[in-house]
Amino acid sequence: xxxxxxxxxxxxxxxxxxxxxxxxxxxxxxxxxxxxxxxxxxxxxxxxxxxxxxxxxxxxxxxxxxxxxxxxxxxxxxxxxxxxxxxxxxxxxxxxxxxxxxxxxxxxxxxxxxxxxxxxxxxxxxxxxxxxxxxxxxxxxxxxxxxxxxxxxxxxxxxxxxxxxxxxxxxxxxxxxxxxxxxxxxxxxxxxxxxxxxxxxxxxxxxxxxxxxxxxxxxxxxxxxxxxxxxxxxxxxxxxxxxxxxxxxxxxxxxxxxxxxxxxxxxxxxxxxxxx
Ligand SMILES: Nc1ncnc2c1ncn2[C@@H]1O[C@H](COP(=O)(O)OP(=O)(O)OP(=O)(O)O)[C@@H](O)[C@H]1O
Ligand SMILES: [Mg+2]
Numbered sequence: 554x555x556x557x558x559x560x561x562x563x564x565x566x567x568x569x570x571x572x573x574x575x576x577x578x579x580x581x582x583x584x585x586x587x588x589x590x591x592x593x594x595x596x597x598x599x600x601x602x603x604x605x606x607x608x609x610x611x612x613x614x615x616x617x618x619x620x621x622x623x624x625x626x627x628x629x630x631x632x633x634x635x636x637x638x639x640x641x642x643x644x645x646x647x648x649x650x651x652x653x654x655x656x657x658x659x660x661x662x663x664x665x666x667x668x669x670x671x672x673x674x675x676x677x678x679x680x681x682x683x684x685x686x687x688x689x690x691x692x693x694x695x696x697x698x699x700x701x702x703x704x705x706x707x708x709x710x711x712x713x714x715x716x717x718x719x720x721x722x723x724x725x726x727x728x729x730x731x732x733x734x735x736x737x738x739x740x741x742x743x744x745x746x747x748x749x750x751x752x753x754x755x756x757x758x759x760x761x762x763x764x765x766x767x768x769x770x771x772x773x774x775x776x777x778x779x780x781x782x783x784x785x786x787x788x789x790x791x792x793x794x795x796x797x798x799x800x801x802x803x804x805x806x807x808x809x810x811x812x813x814x815x816x817x818x819x820x821x822x823x824x825x826x827x828x829x
Contacts, residue, residue: 557657558644560608562629562736562768567638569599569624569792598624600792601638606785608735611762611769613783615776615814617824621792622772623662626740629770630660642736658736663744665725669714673699673724676713677731684732691731698727701760703753719746726754730761739771743778751778758782776814786814790822 575592578584598621606612616622627633629640631651640647642654667676674695681691699709702723713721726742739758743751755778762769773779779786780800787797796803796817804812807820819825 557735559641560643562606562643562770563639563641564605564629565603565639567599567602567625567628567640568597568636569628569633570636571596571598597621597792599628599635602789602792602794603638604785604787604794604797606768606770608768609762609766610785611758611771611783613779613786614770614772614789615774615779615786615818616772616789617774617822620789622789623740624792625789626660626662626738626770626772629736630658630738631655657734658738659729659732659734660738660740661725661729661742662740663722665721665728667713667721667724670712672710672712673704673716673720673727674709676724677728680728681731686732694731695727698730698757699723701753701757702727703750719750722746723750723754726757730757733765733767735767737767737769739769741772741774744774751775755782776818780814788818788821790824796821 572593572595575594602625604612614622614625624633628635629642629647631647631654634648642657645653647654668679671679674692677695678688678691681695682688686694696706696709700706704720704723704727708716708720713724716724722742722745729737742758743754746754758769758771759782761767771782784799785797786800786803787794788803789795796806798806800814803814803817807817809816
């Protein structure tokens with residue numbers, strides 16, 4: 554059993570930069586010596602971000618491609634180390650107490666890895682076994698979650714490699730919820746799903762929060778999703794939170810009370826998410 558020291562996740566001035574070699578086509582004779590072209594560019598993937606999420610809350614991070622959403626999630630999940638700043642999860646530091654932190658959370662991302670030859674159910678039972686959940690309990694629970702996600706029962710026993718990307722995404726979501734973690738990191742859980750599947754997943758996330766107390770961070774490109782699911786929304790652009798609040802507060806920030814969250818986003822970032 555995990556013990557919490559506080560009821561929240563806290564990020565303080567977290568920063569993560571990447572350094573990339575600039576690729577430049579230099580004229581001859583410099584082109585013969587590419588190793589001399591050492592000009593580097595700095596990518597400020599996460600740039601001075603601070604926020605808190607309490608148990609029971611869904612915190613939404615809304616941003617365009619490349620804005621820093623996944624980097625932020627990877628920092629919280631201990632997959633990346635911050636350059637500076639501090640992240641504590643229910644009182645545990647992600648760097649100093651990474652072992653305790655990992656036990657408290659699960660992450661869903663589009664790059665989820667599975668045993669491709671095993672079925673959806675077998676993959677879920679495998680994960681459950683790592684958490685000491687008995688096979689029988691795991692089978693019942695995995696089947697129930699997959700059904701709630703609108704995953705057809707007759708596809709549960711076929712190999713993962715034969716499932717569509719959307720169906721694999723549902724298995725990834727089921728896997729994250731199998732162990733009832735108290736911190737859930739959902740990195741674009743509905744991107745690439747068809748409208749019906751999207752609704753299934755959103756309904757499931759909503760039901761889970763009623764049933765089981767957890768802190769949830771959800772990243773998305775989808776304004777409507779952020780608006781229906783999230784208690785708080787932060788808009789991220791080039792690694793910075795440029796606005797935050799409830800959907801209502803964000804709309805009132807641009808002095809157009811009738812505007813949609815989409816218009817707020819365009820106004821604040823100068824970008825149109827639909828174009829991505
Ligand atoms: N390991 C890495 N090395 C170098 N640059 C990286 C690395 N990971 C991310 N980046 C860069 O950091 C920036 C933020 O990337 P990130 O993946 O966090 O964005 P994102 O908001 O998740 O985008 P998307 O919506 O496409 O998933 C991008 O410019 C990306 O190219
Ligand atoms: Mg991403």
